[in-house]
Amino acid sequence: MNVSIAASRLQGTGANALELDNVGRHFGALVALSGVSMKIRAGERRAVLGSNGAGKTTLFNAITGDFLPSFGRIRFFGEEITHLPAHERIRRGLRRTYQISQLFTNLSIRDSVYLACRGVTNNRFSLLRPSPSDGAMAQAESIIHAVHLDGEAGLLVGTLSHGQQRQLEIALALAGAPRFILFDEPAAGLSPTERRDLIAILNALPGHIGYIIIEHDLDVALRVSEYVSMMHNGSLFKEGTPEEIENDPQVQEIYLGGGHG
Template sequence: MASIVQLRPPVAVPQGAVTAARAPLASSDALVLRNVTRAFGALRAVDDVSVSVSAGQKYAILGSNGAGKTTLFNAIIGDFPPTAGRIFFFGEDITELPPHERIRKGLRRTYQSSLLFRDLSVRDNLFLAVRGVGNGRFSLRRAGAGHPSTRATQDLLDRARLSHIADERVANLAHGQQRQLEIGMALAGAPRLILFDEPAAGLSPVERRELVALLGSLPAHMSFVLIEHDLDIALRVVDRVTVMHNGRVLRTGSPAEIEGDAQVQAIYMGSKH
């Protein structure tokens, strides 16, 4: 018996309905934000933001106070998930994942306010960071000199340029050294992308030079996105910039394009530029 096929009329697709929000992800995408919005009641702190960060790319998000930068970071890491839009991390939709699951997938973040164990040593802080993202993090067995966690801690001390003060109590460190330690802790567990929230805030000129050297020494395959008010630092260590204003994307371009943009200068850079 011949089969009977019921034909349905084609569904009309409104012109423009297939947007970038539905476009396939590129294989080189590390972080993709599609029309991300974060509202608090009637206030849209982040409003329809779309950003793409390639694997290995160094990216900056700039803007004046209240532009929505930190709220955007909170949405990416999962502290305050978006109220609309989607977030993709290396092709996987992480919009609904809790923060600890995002961390396990290789996403890290530093904060404006230090989240350090001030009564412990530099070495102990880094060791806890290593154990926190690794297997056996609930083990009560003390790690010996040859334990992988111990070796990883020493590697972080070297990479964060803190070996010379490894056994110093964190409360005794200068502000810039504490910032270095935060970056070292964010490097634990081979992250694939790090969100740096104003790493240069409160640093002296010497400490800022050290920060630039540290950011420049990060592996080429590792992506990072930083929020920064110090343009001299931000534009020196990244290859792509997005400027936000009133919760929305104002401009995206290379550091040279952003620095030379008249509207960016008027809104963000001010008379200094």
């Protein structure tokens, strides 16, 4: 299938995009993440499910360096990134979106996406204005088009609707040739139409870009992923294909009954 084709496109390194080795995080006495190990192939699309407080977002924060893990090791395409600052991980091709939109409210969409494209290039301190022929500017326009925000490109982010802000969140993650993306509940608060748009955008991503998606909406999650990891109380407790997970009685109990497995 297209995943293996995509993997071979990466010069046959056969490397995993992401390897987590017993990654954990505690806040004082609270253990938010109690040792998660995971291997995700390049180009793989995986969903992480779990009830609130299961540690999904904490896992993302540890991977992207929003805060460092308390223990464990993280490797990204074979490179140890456990102790790298967040921006260094991004420059290696890792991207993320946030559950609650983290945007630049006083900038326009175009400028926001332009900055996201420039973030992984040289000369970020340039005191010259970007020229319309700037490569990053052209890339920004095509990404804005990909997330269907063409008509609004010049608007200030603070004036956008919630749905448009969610689209921009995704645009920022797509900028600058990502290799792997972490989507944190991208469908939260979207209308049914916007959800369909979102699924179309995710399915239209180039094959070499893998991702992990956190999603409460099983319909969305199972339609955009090929493998599913279930988390509960800060650790992984089940992995499988979408069909296996959907029909698993334990999963159904946690999702429908709110019990403790």
